[in-house]
Amino acid sequence: MVQREISLTGRKRPLETLLKLALNLASVLAIFVTLGIVLSMVFETWQFFQKVSVAEFLFGLEWSPQTAIRADQVGSSGSFGAVPLIAGTLLISTIAMAVAAPIGLISAIYLSEYASARMRAWVKPLLELLAGIPSVVYGFFAALVVAPFIRMTGGQLGLEVASESALAAGLVMGVMIIPLISSLSDDVLNAVPNALREASLGLGATQAETIKKVIVPAAIPGIAGSFLLAASAAIGETMIVVMAAGLAANLTANPLEAVTTVTAQIVALLTGDQEFDSAKTLSAFALGLLLFTTTLILNIIAMRIVNKYREQYD
Amino acid sequence: MTNLFTTATGHLRARHRAEWRFRWLGRLAIVFSLGFLLIMLVSIISLGKGALSRTEIQLSIDLSAASTLEDVDLKKTVRTALFTTFPEVIERSDKRALLKLLSADSSYELARMIEDNPALLGQEPVLWFTASDDIDMYEKGAIDANLPENRRRLKDTTLGWVRALESHDALRSVFNTAFFTSGDSREPELAGIFSALIGSILSLIVCFTLSFPLGIMAALSLEEFSKKSRWSDFIEVNINNLAAVPSIVFGLLGMAIFLNVFGLPRSSPLVGGMVLALMTLPTIIIASRAALRSVPPSIREAALAMGATRVQTTFHHVLPLAMPGMLTGAIVGMARALGETAPLIMIGMVAFIVDVPQGFTDAATSLPVQIFLWADSPERAFLEKTSAAILVLLGLLVVMNIAAIVLRRKFERRY
């Protein structure tokens, strides 16, 4: 039998040190990816702003990125005012939130406060299925079924509805983000201590009164966080708007007209043949940076709120 | 005093009505979501089921003069067969319309049949050829013959020929294997999902090989080998954020860095997989960390107390126990990557791909992008192809998610 040599001083293990280094590198990768996103877009955006002024981009009311027809024409044409795109994005996201916020929240309330354990076990995964369906499927459904349906219904009511309407895209997008709100809000509502429910019911409040006046107010921060995350997802959603909202930049608040969004324009600008340093191509990166910054801010605020809320009831 | 606790007052009754209304509101909200899901699935299934079959036309082919495949003038042979079936058609324009009964590929079909069965040479066999998409649509009831002639795609003369074929039992409907075995085509009756499917699989292979090990390594580093510090908090915020960054932004990253800086081949599954890997990474890291956290500290303490090093403890004891949870997370991440469209469009996987990609650097497309492309096509016949492709995609997603659930159930343990 081999006697184990016992020494209390450290043995060098170069392999382990190397391994730990590799592991740490992998964890830093996340930062590199973020950095890569920011750098790649900042660089192209900076080039874009050599050709088009920041003020024109942010406040300009007209968006028509023309392709240069002749080589000597690079960057000389087109107008790059992003306001119609931002307005279109906001319009569609607002419609989506108008669908998803009430339905998501009320579903979460029903599931966490009323539904039996068996019903929860069935309905929760089914709702989450909505989030698992690829957005290209929603886009197809929006363009093929929902948009014509809205057009027909609008026609019967004597309304002029464009074949690609903001309403169709927003509505379908709303359904897609319902589970984002319902599952996070459900968690948040479940975290509200039972003592508060009992206190209210013990005073003779009905369940609905307890929910509306005690539970939901107590959970408001977490619910707000879920709304922000859902809004961020709506702003960044691409395929539904590409397939169902259209590409015409149109500054309007009418949900029955076609509008375009930041994401849809990025796709339109970068598909097909392109010259890499034309203003048209570069503008996609400026839009991308705008999109990234907006969603980043929304996400950070949302996560802060949710984390703070969790600490409160831990 | 007996009705002290009964619903006596109007005020109380109003409160109970409010309670009742609120409950129904909740039920309605859930019914709305599930109803939408149901309508969407039912309409896609009813649109897509047609793609499973296709219409074929029977023709008697004259190969009596040929002894090898080279002897046969494929195009002319098929034409002649068609013209002999309808000897009454003489006008040039009518003849051209007559040719449109068949798919544009019928001469290749004949070639394939002869290759498969050389015994046909020297014979006068009766063979079945794929009908064009208009005929196929008519047979599936998508074209209404009662409409006035100028408002439908099939003219009266063509309808007459179709009815003649029907009366001779020279039209049949068969299972559409081509949909699963061939690539994209301009002709809807010939288009299939095979090359898109291969593109998706190749991209997912790249995605998995990159993101799974890297995700596990990052999770190990964060959970097992670092103390909570500002730095680890910063990494965590970064990871959580990346999980919520719009997918199209990853497409821009891939385009600017992988394509333009590194010069990797555009439209290739390699680049597609790399972009998908970056997107999936946060999901895998988050799931892997949760799996590591669910391994009780007592197991680590037991190993450490035996004199194992931190690294040994982790790799011998903790990692194997956490592996099922990590795999589950990876499958869920892969399922999401499979459905991703926008970033792949950005890096050029929108090309028209007929051939099956042979490797990671060949131009390819993916299943969801194929759906996007077909959804844009004007032909009525592409509608059922699009829907059927969606069904295939959803089927794959269901399989992956069931695999994840089964894995979770099987290895779920209570310590």
Add this chain to the structure above:
Amino acid sequence: MSKEPIITTRNVDVFYGDKQALNGVTLDVPRNKVTSLIGPSGCGKSTFLRSLNRMNDLVDICRVEGEIKVEGKNIYDKDVDVVALRAHIGMVFQKPNPFPKSIFENVVYGPKIHGMIKTKSDAEEIVETSLRRAGLWKEVADRLQEPGTSLSGGQQQRLCIARAIAVKPSIILMDEPASALDPIATAVIEELIDELRQNYTIIIVTHSMQQAARVSQRTAFFHMGDLVESGPTKELFTSPNDERTQNYISGRIG
């Protein structure tokens, strides 16, 4: 004032699924007295308390059999409205559970939902009388808008009592109301219970025999789901009839 018991229970069985938690409990609770329910943990005293205002309804698998009459009406009858019942029977819980709202909002919550408040001065009046009765008015009169959760544990529990009496119940159920408090806060609550006796019937679950002896006029001893014996507190503690009671109060079980 009526000498009849305000609550009478006959053969009450409570089941959680297949498990029986109470076996045939028969007890009379006298009006305007403090009755304590004592016994080792898991003996069913809290279960009994919670069947008196039907808080057990919240547990899906819970089933109550037998007869519980409050003011002569069986509260498990079909025509009984739990909301009205609970307005009549207040409850104070083990851990203080003020709503995350202001002190003022906490007190007016009950009266508001029951439609007892028409004007702003109604609300102010209810808040003041309830807080005075709960002995909290002096401490919080100048900070009614501060959150209820900012108070100390003992103050929070008195706020919960104020919140319960604001609805003007005739019975108050207390489930170990001082178990989460320090001795000084406990003493304040016990004093308060003694004062409240004049206007309310109080049933208190406690794990402390000393507390039962100090605050209650009657005591009921529970053991493993049985009501072993009940009677005037002094008698029960000095000359128990049952061996189990004897063992419990001498510290041999529990």
